[in-house]
Amino acid sequence: xxxxxxxxxxxxxxxxxxxxxxxxxxxxxxxxxxxxxxxxxxxxxxxxxxxxxxxxxxxxxxxxxxxxxxxxxxxxxxxxxxxxxxxxxxxx
Amino acid sequence: xxxxxxxxxxxxxxxxxxxxxxxxxxxxxxxxxxxxxxxxxxxxxxxxxxxxxxxxxxxxxxxxxxxxxxxxxxxxxxxxxxxxxxxxxxxx
Amino acid sequence: xxxxxxxxxxxxxxxxxxxxxxxxxxxxxxxxxxxxxxxxxxxxxxxxxxxxxxxxxxxxxxxxxxxxxxxxxxxxxxxxxxxxxxxxxxxxxxxxxxxxxxxxxxxxxxxxxxxxxxxxxxxxxxxxxxxxx
Amino acid sequence: xxxxxxxxxxxxxxxxxxxxxxxxxxxxxxxxxxxxxxxxxxxxxxxxxxxxxxxxxxxxxxxxxxxxxxxxxxxxxxxxxxxxxxxxxxxxxxxxxxxxxxxxxxxxxxxxxxxxxxxxxxxxxxxxxxxxx
Numbered sequence: 001x002x003x004x005x006x007x008x009x010x011x012x013x014x015x016x017x018x019x020x021x022x023x024x025x026x027x028x029x030x031x032x033x034x035x036x037x038x039x040x041x042x043x044x045x046x047x048x049x050x051x052x053x054x055x056x057x058x059x060x061x062x063x064x065x066x067x068x069x070x071x072x073x074x075x076x077x078x079x080x081x082x083x084x085x086x087x088x089x090x091x092x
Numbered sequence: 093x094x095x096x097x098x099x100x101x102x103x104x105x106x107x108x109x110x111x112x113x114x115x116x117x118x119x120x121x122x123x124x125x126x127x128x129x130x131x132x133x134x135x136x137x138x139x140x141x142x143x144x145x146x147x148x149x150x151x152x153x154x155x156x157x158x159x160x161x162x163x164x165x166x167x168x169x170x171x172x173x174x175x176x177x178x179x180x181x182x183x184x
Numbered sequence: 185x186x187x188x189x190x191x192x193x194x195x196x197x198x199x200x201x202x203x204x205x206x207x208x209x210x211x212x213x214x215x216x217x218x219x220x221x222x223x224x225x226x227x228x229x230x231x232x233x234x235x236x237x238x239x240x241x242x243x244x245x246x247x248x249x250x251x252x253x254x255x256x257x258x259x260x261x262x263x264x265x266x267x268x269x270x271x272x273x274x275x276x277x278x279x280x281x282x283x284x285x286x287x288x289x290x291x292x293x294x295x296x297x298x299x300x301x302x303x304x305x306x307x308x309x310x311x312x313x314x315x316x317x
Numbered sequence: 318x319x320x321x322x323x324x325x326x327x328x329x330x331x332x333x334x335x336x337x338x339x340x341x342x343x344x345x346x347x348x349x350x351x352x353x354x355x356x357x358x359x360x361x362x363x364x365x366x367x368x369x370x371x372x373x374x375x376x377x378x379x380x381x382x383x384x385x386x387x388x389x390x391x392x393x394x395x396x397x398x399x400x401x402x403x404x405x406x407x408x409x410x411x412x413x414x415x416x417x418x419x420x421x422x423x424x425x426x427x428x429x430x431x432x433x434x435x436x437x438x439x440x441x442x443x444x445x446x447x448x449x450x
Binding site for chain 4: 194195196197199200203204205206207208209210211212213214215216217218219265266277279282283286287290
């Protein structure tokens with residue numbers, strides 16, 4: 001299934017603005033992050049810490065709804081979903 | 093000696109905008125208030141309560157400097173002084 | 185700038201003037217004549233004392249808070265519903281100081297600056313009681 | 318009105334629009350590019366999510382505080398020292414609510430609205446770290 005990933009700020013500079021990933025049906029976010037990380041060492045370093053956990057400062061939305069870190073493992077993705085990843089915001 | 097009294101808001105409406113009083117040398121504020129009160133029953137009722145004390149809501153300045161109520165009896169007036177009297181402010 | 189005037193003002197002009205290389209945030213308070221069933225209000229001042237007190241409040245705000253600039257314009261005379269009464273513009277490097285200082289200034293104005301309001305309604309008029317003695 | 322735009326704005330226009338019979342006070346916050354040794358900043362946004370979040374913040378402010386109106390304009394794109402970044406205009410019957418709501422809104426914007434700043438200096442560029450995760 002196709003999942004669109006949008007990245008912003010320094011994540012955009014490393015991962016790219018829009019990435020379409022082809023993931024197994026009913027993949028979760030950890031699968032998506034692993035797929036992004038596999039694209040370059042820089043991507044991996046930005047998304048995962050040395051213990052292989054997704055870094056604290058990575059924020060993510062699914063279909064423009066923020067997903068709390070506690071739901072990282074419980075979300076299931078569906079064909080056409082849009083996942084956004086970004087660092088802490090700094091507007092205003 | 094001549095003392096100029098300026099009154100504002102409802103005090104102006106009763107006492108008049110500018111009043112020049114001729115008071116004995118080295119009079120204090122109580123003498124000035126008594127002189128104002130003697131000009132009309134309405135002035136007296138506005139400035140003094142039934143016990144003959146100057147009403148709480150009367151605020152006064154001497155030469156544009158606010159005089160606290162605790163200094164009411166200790167101030168001495170001099171020729172040419174300007175005394176302002178007014179009710180609690182309501183600007184802004 | 186500290187002003188007491190019969191003239192209306194454009195808040196945008198003063199916000200624009202508060203822009204400065206050291207300023208990261210500008211907070212303004214604009215007081216407006218609210219419709220409390222009135223037809224008009226009339227503001228009276230003891231001008232010399234009021235200007236002196238506004239300057240003292242500005243100086244206190246500048247010494248208490250890390251702010252860059254303070255402007256205060258207070259109108260007097262006859263005003264209608266929707267008219268501007270007062271404008272306070274505070275520029276500061278950081279927003280917290282600008283908010284604190286702006287609110288401090290309007291609170292102090294309502295406490296100590298010799299300005300009074302008389303409200304006119306269809307039934308007559310009354311002096312607005314001050315909150316502080 | 319909630320807007321994210323590359324265009325500059327005139328705060329005075331929005332203060333004027335917030336005047337209303339029920340409004341006694343208007344509080345504004347104008348964020349400005351401060352001179353921290355930078356040559357320019359660039360603001361990026363996830364526009365659809367940011368608009369949705371700004372609308373949510375406005376609705377929260379309207380339900381938490383006794384206020385009449387909220388307008389928020391946030392700029393994106395390349396800005397120089399002294400340029401406007403953001404404008405928040407809150408109209409309320411009473412000043413306390415306007416102050417509280419305006420500060421609440423700017424605090425929430427800095428916490429949750431997907432907008433990012435990159436600072437350019439003579440030495441290079443860096444993304445401004447967010448205060449909240």
